[in-house]
Amino acid sequence: xxxxxxxxxxxxxxxxxxxxxxxxxxxxxxxxxxxxxxxxxxxxxxxxxxxxxxxxxxxxxxxxxxxxxxxxxxxxxxxxxxxxxxxxxxxxxxxxxxxxxxxxxxxxxxxxxxxxxxxx
Amino acid sequence: xxxxxxxxxxxxxxxxxxxxxxxxxxxxxxxxxxxxxxxxxxxxxxxxxxxxxxxxxxxxxxxxxxxxxxxxxxxxxxxxxxxxxxxxxxxxxxxxxxxxxxxxxxxxxxxxxxxxxxxxxxxxxxxxxxxxxxxxxxxxxxxxxxxxxxxxxxxxxxxxxxxxxxxxxxxxxxxxxxxxx
Numbered sequence: 597x598x599x600x601x602x603x604x605x606x607x608x609x610x611x612x613x614x615x616x617x618x619x620x621x622x623x624x625x626x627x628x629x630x631x632x633x634x635x636x637x638x639x640x641x642x643x644x645x646x647x648x649x650x651x652x653x654x655x656x657x658x659x660x661x662x663x664x665x666x667x668x669x670x671x672x673x674x675x676x677x678x679x680x681x682x683x684x685x686x687x688x689x690x691x692x693x694x695x696x697x698x699x700x701x702x703x704x705x706x707x708x709x710x711x712x713x714x715x716x
Numbered sequence: 717x718x719x720x721x722x723x724x725x726x727x728x729x730x731x732x733x734x735x736x737x738x739x740x741x742x743x744x745x746x747x748x749x750x751x752x753x754x755x756x757x758x759x760x761x762x763x764x765x766x767x768x769x770x771x772x773x774x775x776x777x778x779x780x781x782x783x784x785x786x787x788x789x790x791x792x793x794x795x796x797x798x799x800x801x802x803x804x805x806x807x808x809x810x811x812x813x814x815x816x817x818x819x820x821x822x823x824x825x826x827x828x829x830x831x832x833x834x835x836x837x838x839x840x841x842x843x844x845x846x847x848x849x850x851x852x853x854x855x856x857x858x859x860x861x862x863x864x865x866x867x868x869x870x871x872x873x874x875x876x877x878x879x880x881x882x883x884x885x886x887x888x889x890x891x892x893x894x895x896x897x
Contacts, residue, residue, distance in 0.1 A: 610860035
């Protein structure tokens with residue numbers, strides 16, 4: 597791929613930069629001779645100690661909190677449990693739907709038999 | 717033990733040309749240093765470490781030239797990968813959660829000597845390049861600084877030629893804007 601003429605300035609600037617950096621380039625032997633860098637651990641030892649101490653403290657607090665909590669009362673049986681929103685299911689006229697309607701029975705009979713009762 | 721390793725390393729040859737690997741690396745050393753500088757955002761110390769790690773990787777046989785591209789293209793890809801690995805390691809170390817536990821890392825040093833050496837044009841070009849997205853900066857560096865073709869730059873960066881061309885054109889436009897600023 598050839599570069600158009602208007603790229604010449606850019607190419608000149610880059611080659612000036614290259615000349616400058618080549619002048620300051622360390623010798624190959626110098627780079628090769630240098631002792632291999634000891635790879636730095638990703639997490640420094642001091643940080644690891646601090647993180648471990650913080651985690652230990654957090655665990656100790658959690659254990660103390662669990663140990664000091666007041667004991668709960670007796671656990672209710674599942675059969676006795678009632679939903680807090682259960683009352684919403686008690687709709688008016690529920691009695692009509694409670695039993696299948698008889699062939700020779702009127703809905704009014706059910707209504708009159710319930711007259712004496714208070715509305716739920 | 718160390719001497720034996722040194723002898724083995726010196727004796728290792730490029731399977732393609734039969735030329736000792738170390739000689740080939742030495743011939744490309746100035747260009748490699750320039751590319752390492754580009755990969756490390758002109759942090760000289762970091763670039764030297766990247767280059768040293770790269771040479772060790774190659775001479776120890778941890779990075780092998782598979783002759784699928786030119787030696788220079790392959791070497792530049794290894795330098796780039798090494799710089800990336802080091803950058804990733806540094807990023808992990810400087811994670812916000814751990815930063816407060818450590819001494820702050822010293823910023824890249826710009827010595828007065830280095831500042832005097834840098835001509836105004838080079839300084840402007842360097843700071844303009846720093847403002848570009850990494851891919852655009854890398855493609856422009858490879859094409860204009862290293863005289864590679866866009867196709868070779870794509871191979872170094874491990875991207876498609878189409879993508880490299882896009883980065884090349886966008887990078888040029890962005891660089892012109894940055895230099896004019």
